[in-house]
Amino acid sequence: MGYTLDFSVVWHAMPALLWGCVGTLGLALAGMTLAMMIGVAGVAARDSKAAWLRALVIGFVETVRNTPFLVQIFFLFFALPLVGLKLNPTVTAVIALGVNGGAYAIEIIRGGVQSIHKGQVEAGYALGLHKGQVFRFVVLKPALRAIYPSLTGQFIMLTLTSSICSAVSAYELTSVAQRIESDTFRSFEVYFFVTFLYLAISWLLMLGFAVISHRFFSYPTR
């Protein structure tokens, strides 16, 4: 049997695919922002004095980390309307990505905060820095620097995970690819090319993260 590969469909669909990339990047960036907010709030709650709040955060983290994203997004897709949030699929996808990424961010950020020794804060005060300065220069920046590799790695994972949001037909690259596939029946060509678009997106993100790291975190520590 003869099947000839025909990549011209990919070429014709290029504008749509590139817009799909934009959709994926937008989805990922919105998801990362929400994940960071959940992460920071979660760390504060995780170490609070109220035992029930600590248990709630631990339960949330364990649940998210031990169930598939596909099941999470389906659950949210049906659960959000019940609490009165009638959202379009793309917004639902942002929430799902944020909730999922947030659980991982809690663990990562917590590790960073714990890496700051109490003596360092005391040393900051002894040098005459005021509270805001101590937080900014002694706690926040070194903590961010310590967790930067794992945090950005997690962000890239989140971007790749966003492809699963096509299951609720959110606007992103994979759902665009699925539409082109069902129009042209060129499944292999379309998905093969789109896989490399994702590779380009993750390289781009890695490059961006490296530039940020070089700009803000390249100073000697000892």
Place this chain on the structure above:
Amino acid sequence: MAPHFGLPEFGFLMRGLQWTMLLTLVAFAGGCTAGLAVALLRTCGHKGVEWVIRIYIGIFQGTPLLLQLFVVYYGLALTGLKLDAFVAVAIGFTVNASAFLGEIWRGAIQAVPRGQTEAAMALGLHYSSRMRDIVLPQAIRISLPATIGYLVQLIKGTSLAAIVGFIELARAGQIVSNQTFQPLLVFGVVGAMYFILCWPLSWWGSRMEARLALASQR
């Protein structure tokens, strides 16, 4: 009138769970075998080979699992082989596992102190004995927490087989949800089943990680 979620539906989910477990086992076994080859090639010392394996690993780490599954699934269909859906997705997950496990074990092999290899060489052991008797037993210990972590990822990842239409736990959940119109209950039960499968492994992995960290402090 739509059926309510009852015992027959639960039984259907349980059969889906069996497929999820079988798919995970097959992919993990295949991934371990191929992953060992990947790790050994990645550390073989030949620059060209190491470079090729690096790209291989980079492609799998830089692209979504869902797309890898699509490419393997539709790519295999093009070859004219009439493969069962299970075999096709199992191959997809195996290839992905080979890259991730290969990278985990590459790190573990390199984490074994260099002196061990040097001592083995001084004793006149050849490559296969050096690896089998000296380096790999230590590397396996080091890599165990990360390997278990990947196993959890793999269990969760098999849910993506649902998107190409293979009926495992997540797809079974979708079907039951469409029949009963009780999506929250059904996906809640499905999520709980995944949790029961994954959580003990996660717990075991992090406990072992803590123990290993303690041991390396001494």
